Amino acid sequence: MGEFIIETHNLTKRYGNQVSVSDLNIHVKKGRIYGLLGRNGAGKTTTMRMLLGLTAPTSGEVKIFGYPMQGNERKVLPRIGCLIESPGFYPNLTATENLKIFAQLRGINKPGYIKGALELVNLPYRDKKLFSEYSLGMKQRLAIALAIMHEPEVLILDEPINGLDPIGIAEVRSFIRKLCDAAGKTILISSHILSEISLLADDIGIIDRGILLEEESLKELEEKNAKFVHFIVSDAKKAAQIIGNLFQTRNMQIADNYSLYLHDTSLPVAKINRTLMENGIDIKEVHLCEDTLEDYFKKITGGEGIA
Amino acid sequence: MLKIAKTEFHKLKRYSVVWIGVATMLTVVLLTRFMATASDGAVHTLEYFSNNVIWNNFSLIFPATITLIAGYIIERERVDDTLKNILTIPIPFRKLLAGKLIAVGGLAIILAAIEFAFTMIVFFISRFPGFSFAGMLLVLVKMIGMNLFVYVAVLPIIIFTGQRAGSFMAGVGFSFFYGFVGTFASGHGLGNIYPITAGLGLISYQSGETAAYNIFFNAVILLLMFVISSAMILFAENKTPAAKANTKVKKR
Numbered sequence: 237m238g239e240f241i242i243e244t245h246n247l248t249k250r251y252g253n254q255v256s257v258s259d260l261n262i263h264v265k266k267g268r269i270y271g272l273l274g275r276n277g278a279g280k281t282t283t284m285r286m287l288l289g290l291t292a293p294t295s296g297e298v299k300i301f302g303y304p305m306q307g308n309e310r311k312v313l314p315r316i317g318c319l320i321e322s323p324g325f326y327p328n329l330t331a332t333e334n335l336k337i338f339a340q341l342r343g344i345n346k347p348g349y350i351k352g353a354l355e356l357v358n359l360p361y362r363d364k365k366l367f368s369e370y371s372l373g374m375k376q377r378l379a380i381a382l383a384i385m386h387e388p389e390v391l392i393l394d395e396p397i398n399g400l401d402p403i404g405i406a407e408v409r410s411f412i413r414k415l416c417d418a419a420g421k422t423i424l425i426s427s428h429i430l431s432e433i434s435l436l437a438d439d440i441g442i443i444d445r446g447i448l449l450e451e452e453s454l455k456e457l458e459e460k461n462a463k464f465v466h467f468i469v470s471d472a473k474k475a476a477q478i479i480g481n482l483f484q485t486r487n488m489q490i491a492d493n494y495s496l497y498l499h500d501t502s503l504p505v506a507k508i509n510r511t512l513m514e515n516g517i518d519i520k521e522v523h524l525c526e527d528t529l530e531d532y533f534k535k536i537t538g539g540e541g542i543a
Numbered sequence: 544m545l546k547i548a549k550t551e552f553h554k555l556k557r558y559s560v561v562w563i564g565v566a567t568m569l570t571v572v573l574l575t576r577f578m579a580t581a582s583d584g585a586v587h588t589l590e591y592f593s594n595n596v597i598w599n600n601f602s603l604i605f606p607a608t609i610t611l612i613a614g615y616i617i618e619r620e621r622v623d624d625t626l627k628n629i630l631t632i633p634i635p636f637r638k639l640l641a642g643k644l645i646a647v648g649g650l651a652i653i654l655a656a657i658e659f660a661f662t663m664i665v666f667f668i669s670r671f672p673g674f675s676f677a678g679m680l681l682v683l684v685k686m687i688g689m690n691l692f693v694y695v696a697v698l699p700i701i702i703f704t705g706q707r708a709g710s711f712m713a714g715v716g717f718s719f720f721y722g723f724v725g726t727f728a729s730g731h732g733l734g735n736i737y738p739i740t741a742g743l744g745l746i747s748y749q750s751g752e753t754a755a756y757n758i759f760f761n762a763v764i765l766l767l768m769f770v771i772s773s774a775m776i777l778f779a780e781n782k783t784p785a786a787k788a789n790t791k792v793k794k795r
Contacts, residue, residue, distance in 0.1 A: 327623060
């Protein structure tokens with residue numbers, strides 16, 4: 237099977253002339269949470285649909301558990317739980333009745349499996365409320381219950397926190413973390429909410445306009461984030477000259493008359509402060525700064541930020 | 544496949560489309576009773592009255608009704624967005640379709656039983672003569688048989704439209720026309736080969752004058768419809784427009 241539970245090779249999907257996903261190569265490791273991060277319309281859902289065989293790729297290949305998805309659906313899909321787009325259930329039935337139908341179709345006969353799945357997501361068992369009367373958050377929880385009901389090894393969750401309130405988001409987050417840490421499940425999760433991905437994922441893939449721009453562990457991404465010293469001084473231009481002459485560096489950026497960014501963080505800040513003051517420069521503030529994941533996202537997508 | 548068919552009955556709980564079937568069965572019986580008031584001199588025995596119900600049912604009501612119910616049952620998986628949950632189990636679309644069609648076959652029998660019940664109630668209320676237990680059982684068998692044969696005749700329409708998202712109402716319209724033409728086909732010597740009316744010979748339908756049926760032709764025609772339907776199921780796939788498949792559902 238190799239190192240990866242899910243991997244794609246040049247996965248591409250075109251709708252007419254429109255390229256939805258282009259030459260995508262993602263690699264999801266066993267027992268880790270992989271966050272697919274991208275704006276709305278970046279190609280996350282199309283990618284997930286192709287992983288599950290719901291949408292046929294135009295070209296490229298999906299491998300799950302080491303098997304090519306095409307032709308091995310019966311071997312692969314029962315080992316996967318998924319939530320794609322909106323929660324899809326029968327509105328005329330209750331949560332328990334809905335899960336019972338899917339359990340019958342899956343051939344699950346284990347006692348208490350529906351109750352257990354509902355309890356895990358904090359939904360009542362044998363409640364008389366119909367699915368059509370559920371709030372969006374409850375619907376989303378039910379969809380998660382359906383995804384985990386058959387105890388899959390892999391979970392593919394497309395925007396699982398959509399519609400949840402802040403407490404619900406925190407609950408689902410810790411629940412997903414627990415599934416990975418305690419139960420050893422491999423989880424692929426997509427989101428356009430950067431903060432969620434950074435709080436949850438071990439590995440991150442950044443997708444934009446159907447192209448995977450970056451794929452690294454969260455740790456590596458954090459290490460990549462630019463660090464710099466921000467000086468707010470009485471004369472930024474003069475301060476830059478002094479620092480440049482003293483340390484033979486040009487790795488600086490003058491933002492305005494008073495702001496100076498020193499990108500070489502190895503230089504001794506205390507010595508810089510003293511030298512600047514000796515040369516008549518007033519120092520108002522000095523900060524050691526680090527780019528956030530959002531700054532990094534903006535930088536590599538070459539555009540606006542994300543939620 | 545039977546497992547799928549069984550779950551289809553669970554899915555029908557609190558589902559209004561089943562009541563449409565019940566309402567149409569009541570309508571056809573009431574319509575026949577209303578038509579009986581206009582008959583000159585005819586004695587409405589159980590056999591005569593039930594035969595008229597069967598005739599009105601296959602020519603006016605049942606082809607469209609069963610296509611409507613089947614279409615709803617298939618289309619709801621797309622409308623309720625549950626199809627993705629089923630396909631990722633994985634249950635292929637053709638297997639799901641086959642399971643649903645078995646369930647609809649069961650519904651055709653249930654609707655025949657309902658039609659029979661309404662027929663008997665109206666028969667007794669109207670105090671028509673000619674009741675016998677054997678005759679009553681024969682009516683039930685004929686109604687079930689005719690409903691099943693008509694269902695087989697419309698199966699290709701259901702399968703064709705069921706594969707295409709949002710097109711089942713066109714199938715309902717076509718089935719109504721297809722059933723209605725049965726009246727004329729029967730009157731012009733085509734009753735033995737017209738799929739909708741082929742079942743009449745197999746249930747030995749007699750209305751007033753003695754009709755001549757070619758049982759062999761009737762059976763071959765319905766068998767042919769069944770084989771065509773089976774072949775269509777084997778190659779069936781979910782045909783959702785590409786643009787729609789790529790559009791996120793915004794009903795959250």
